[in-house]
Amino acid sequence: MNARVSRRTFLGGAAAAGLGVTFAGCGSLEPFSRPSGVSSIRTAAGYGPLIPDPEGILALPEGFSYQLVARSGETTTDDGVHPSDPDGMGVFANGDGGWTLVTNHENDGDEPHPVPVVEGLTYDPGAIGGTSTITVDPVGKRLAQYTSLAGTDNNCAGGITPWAHG
Helix, strand or coil, rough: CHHHCHHHHHHHHHHHHHHHHHHHHCCCCCCCCCCCCCCCCCCCCCCCEEEECCCCCCEEEECCCCCCCCCCCCCCCCEEECCEEEEEEEEEECCCCEEEEEEEECCCCCCCCCCCCCCCEEECCCCCEEEEEEEEECCCEEEEEEEEEEECCCCCCCCCCCCHHH
């Protein structure tokens, strides 16, 4: 018997075992399916209808506002311009009443504004993705921006972990 197991074989076996455990004792898939009379459209109480933004950037409900802190290819940073394809973001209180925003950039090679190559932060100089970090004051005014990771490819999603708060 070969003691080496490929990653694909292991993952396939783990998935099959997981499904087996999930359905063991269930008897049918009925609990996992939607009853035929249930609509796929849900209604939710919210904050009201979206009001068109005169700037054409972001429609929000009445009484809400936004503060634009960076635009790809336009906003200057400590090491270039704000990169293309901002995606997932983590937001952290910085202790001064302001916030630190870490933005993931989903660049994969076709975007016009790569994450800048920064000595000591660049994993692969041929890849143009990474993260940028923006600090803002308590009212959302942008104070600074810099590249915090460079040289990755097609980063997707993002956010904070439960460990970010201690």
